Amino acid sequence: MKTQIVLLGTLFLFSGSFCGTNTEKANGTERTSPIFEGTEKAEITLISVFDNYQVNPEMKTWWGFGTVIKTSEENILFDTGGNSEILLFNMQKMHIDPKSINKVVISHIHGDHMGGLEGFLEENNEVTVFIPSSFPNSVKSMITNKGAKYEEVSGYKKVADFVYSTGELSGPPNEQSLMINSKKGLIVITGCAHPGIVRIVKKAKEFSKKDSVYLVLGGFHHPPKSIIQEFREIGVEKVAPSHCTGDAVRDGFKKEYGSDFIEYGVGKIIEVN
Ligand SMILES: [Zn+2]
Numbered sequence: 001m002k003t004q005i006v007l008l009g010t011l012f013l014f015s016g017s018f019c020g021t022n023t024e025k026a027n028g029t030e031r032t033s034p035i036f037e038g039t040e041k042a043e044i045t046l047i048s049v050f051d052n053y054q055v056n057p058e059m060k061t062w063w064g065f066g067t068v069i070k071t072s073e074e075n076i077l078f079d080t081g082g083n084s085e086i087l088l089f090n091m092q093k094m095h096i097d098p099k100s101i102n103k104v105v106i107s108h109i110h111g112d113h114m115g116g117l118e119g120f121l122e123e124n125n126e127v128t129v130f131i132p133s134s135f136p137n138s139v140k141s142m143i144t145n146k147g148a149k150y151e152e153v154s155g156y157k158k159v160a161d162f163v164y165s166t167g168e169l170s171g172p173p174n175e176q177s178l179m180i181n182s183k184k185g186l187i188v189i190t191g192c193a194h195p196g197i198v199r200i201v202k203k204a205k206e207f208s209k210k211d212s213v214y215l216v217l218g219g220f221h222h223p224p225k226s227i228i229q230e231f232r233e234i235g236v237e238k239v240a241p242s243h244c245t246g247d248a249v250r251d252g253f254k255k256e257y258g259s260d261f262i263e264y265g266v267g268k269i270i271e272v273n
């Protein structure tokens, strides 16, 4: 009983904890190794199932982020938004059976990214949840109590064929982002980009040994407008900023990138093939 109360208290803390101010720190201790092996590249579909921005009016919005990544072999849920009811509602609207998800990746500990996890696991616990290794034991025991498995991520790690984690980069809070080796090139997906969006993209280029980036998608965490030019300089071809990017920077990207700006929000489907 006491454990339950402590667990509930901790979860309440998460749901009340949202993405705060970004403080970029010096590089962490992530290791670099060759990845993206092989010449075959994946056809990928990205589907927004949780965001405060809306593309399809039939979907519900709420502060947070959640995207389904479909490869030819598996379905990965990256972040669960702040509320499982809205997450599951939106998944149903997009005809995504929660049971079709076999892996969940949580970018960082804030409630607007992992608040929907517990409710999701009640629908489907036959998943492996990839969490930053800095997560407290309360989260790990919540996952195992629901009957699911977890894998801790510290350095860069393979999540699935063509899909890799950057490993947790220092924030605060520590956060992992995803890198996908798609047919069109490197895709980087960020939850809230607390470690700094440009730093994350540079790390992803370093890990993947790519000179350019096909697409950067997700929350960019209220960066200064100067990052729009930095994105050009580091070779980012297309952008899909959402969640915590901020309207001003989002509009700035829209002006600079034109047809290479993708309006991302709940209900958006991006097919990369
Ligand atoms: Zn956050």
Ligand SMILES: [Zn+2]
Pocket (backbone or CB within 6 Å): 018, 019, 064, 065, 110, 112, 113, 191, 192, 219, 243, 244
């Ligand atoms: Zn966030």
